[in-house]
Amino acid sequence: MRKLMLSVVGVLAAMPLCAAEPAAAVDGATLARIRDASMHSDWAMTNLAALTDRIGPRLSGSPQLEAAVQQVAATMRTLGATVQLQPAKVPHWVRGLEQGSLVDYIGRPSGITQKLHLTALGNSAATPAAGLTARVVVVQDYEELNKRAAEVRGAIVLFHTRFDQRLADNGEAGTAYGQSVRYRNGGPSAAAALGAVAALVRSVGGADYRLPHTGNTSFKPGQAAIPAAALSAEDADLVQRLAAQGPVSMQLLLTPQTLPDADSFNVIADWRGREKPDEVVIVSGHLDSWDLGTGAVDDGAGVYAAAGVIEVLRQLNLHPRRTIRFVAWTNEENGGRGGKAYAAALSGNADKQIAAIESDEGGGRALGISAAVRPESLAALRPVIDALRPIGATALKHNEGDAGADIEPLQVMGVPGFSPLVDARSYFSYHHTAADTLDKVEPQSLQSQVATMAVLAYFLAEMPEPLPRYSIAP
């Protein structure tokens, strides 16, 4: 999941698309053929199943991720694309045991403890091998944390911030995520700075099936890591209810390890442009995933929504002016080293990077396009929206931020960035949980993402002149 949020995105552009402008030199009939072929191909779904069923979770440093690199590379070669593996050193954090229980609270019958459902956050430190026991301080936000700083030393802090599913239901899933995820990202570090012995966050997600949602946490430079975990929503509620009645004491055992950085690779597969093969339009998703589920919605779906673009162009034997470059990024989840390695390899010159598209908001139905471009460039995208009208992917949203964590370094260098706008209402119900599995991706929704990315990518690669550059803040 991309780290910056749609909350920073501008309002839905009610652009005057009917304004007079030079006729696009891209043939609408070709875009329609690309759309229709995408909506009839089961190639992406079949290959997503092979990825998630045969390999499963793909955390950076795991043998699964490297098996996935090989699997995806082999698959792209069968399409006739030119494949290269771009090396990147990736963090290697490994989950261990994870156990928690409430060992004392008001009204506890003698000898009884309450088991908690929790999972360590990426970058969590380990507890002592025998675990640790401490009282729990429940806070709603950073303000309360600071107000109660004196209680925090020696305690386990629980950040208890609810995910706003109503926002997600109203098409603002990214905003809902952003409101909660700041505590997962920064809460443990802030608690550690005040002397907490461990930190927990209420799971960042919208469904209550006692699923803990993992994800990365970050410790500020100079701040030693402490044990950090996500509690299921139900268990966070339980702790909060008991803590409202009196002191609560928790036992916690986490044994994650941070190993030396591991070797990994971006999988790059080029579909050669017919006129300007050195100019590239990127279609992409990230291949790594968290380790609890099988990484179908985050982000196997994005990888194969992007790979499907090449498959459709092969099917139709279409080579646009420029090269369409598929990238399966490594290490989006806990380091972003894949995106950084790609940008670094450009040595400061991104001139040939014409545009970059990333799908990383799940396998939901495509509703349109989010475009981080100059506002005046939006009108030029009209043929894309027109071609997507029959499948309902007509929204065009102006985005002032990153369009995907992996392509953000390119966007900072001035490359126009895009992502499919997708129906993400249920995305955060499964995100970073064990329930991120293949069944959560509807075949037709994945087809609609292939169609959206394929029409957009072909258009961008076929335009006589590229869109103007557009830089976002780093």
Added chain:
Amino acid sequence: MRKLMLSVVGVLAAMPLCAAEPAAAVDGATLARIRDASMHSDWAMTNLAALTDRIGPRLSGSPQLEAAVQQVAATMRTLGATVQLQPAKVPHWVRGLEQGSLVDYIGRPSGITQKLHLTALGNSAATPAAGLTARVVVVQDYEELNKRAAEVRGAIVLFHTRFDQRLADNGEAGTAYGQSVRYRNGGPSAAAALGAVAALVRSVGGADYRLPHTGNTSFKPGQAAIPAAALSAEDADLVQRLAAQGPVSMQLLLTPQTLPDADSFNVIADWRGREKPDEVVIVSGHLDSWDLGTGAVDDGAGVYAAAGVIEVLRQLNLHPRRTIRFVAWTNEENGGRGGKAYAAALSGNADKQIAAIESDEGGGRALGISAAVRPESLAALRPVIDALRPIGATALKHNEGDAGADIEPLQVMGVPGFSPLVDARSYFSYHHTAADTLDKVEPQSLQSQVATMAVLAYFLAEMPEPLPRYSIAP
């Protein structure tokens, strides 16, 4: 959860309730006061929270169940009810380690296995201490099992039957459950008879959050138990997909233990009748629960829907002619020993048992009443339905089977049996899982169950003449 299903229940009775009949001797205004007091009391919810938050899971034989017996007994004494503990010896099955993984299948990259989410079924035997590895045979039903009998010897059988959530959404949750649960109940025994080394069932439930749903399984007399577990729906799908492509091999480790029977108790609390105190109308739920969740919907809600009846009568200082007897049954989930002990203590004479009500279909909103009575008795219940009309609990369903597993022995002896009809659309999403927690019970829904049981129980205890006897088949 009661073991017999609403699938054996008769059709919704469109009874001619307007037919001429003797005026009921129960005052409608009193029934209305009971209803209103129930809808304004938070006593049941508060005490349900104390049960689930402070004690949690309550499997037979556990210290939690016995703590719950003491907690509920103390709570009922505070209401001024006469409390007795009725002993029952209960099975004592204890869950151990439970791990499963797919260790071979077509397309598996070297060194990679797939972790499965599963949980042992009650009565499961243990695997060898090092686990067992065997090929998997996936069957849809008993017919396929028998057809493929030759493949089953030495294999792990997976019964892959989907829970029909559409049926549940249409008010037939019990039917949906019944269709699937027969494989949980009888599948492992049938597989064992054909020489299977272990048996798995697709989780019986309606939500896909990778939750395994536990529950009891039964081995036929003379059939040695084998290891038996429920696979999450997602993992069952995964196994099925891989098995459709080629041989699948699974490693399984289960270490449950069956210990000697343990001591437990039904909690009985009498609210004394003013004229015929030796005649009793039972209001009840079961106190034991499965060990994964905190037993809020199954069946803490039922226990406190029933206990709330006494609280409301105390609030209003109402004593009907007959005694209203609250019972928190022990051991519904894996033995039914509580209900059997109560019936056995009657020594064949249930004459003073005027009626029995049990709530055991979750904490959903009450929609009316299911009545296992003579069809001609239904009309007599009109004042109850009239009193419940303002809260919408107006359905009156004739039931030809048991109205609750714990009261079934009484019904066999001729005691009219009742249960609140409840909205159970989401019940089987949480049933027997770790997600059976307090937040799944809406306070107003629980109030509606208290109201329904209180109005019905008061009415039955106040009628000048009891309803005629009605025996169900054992």
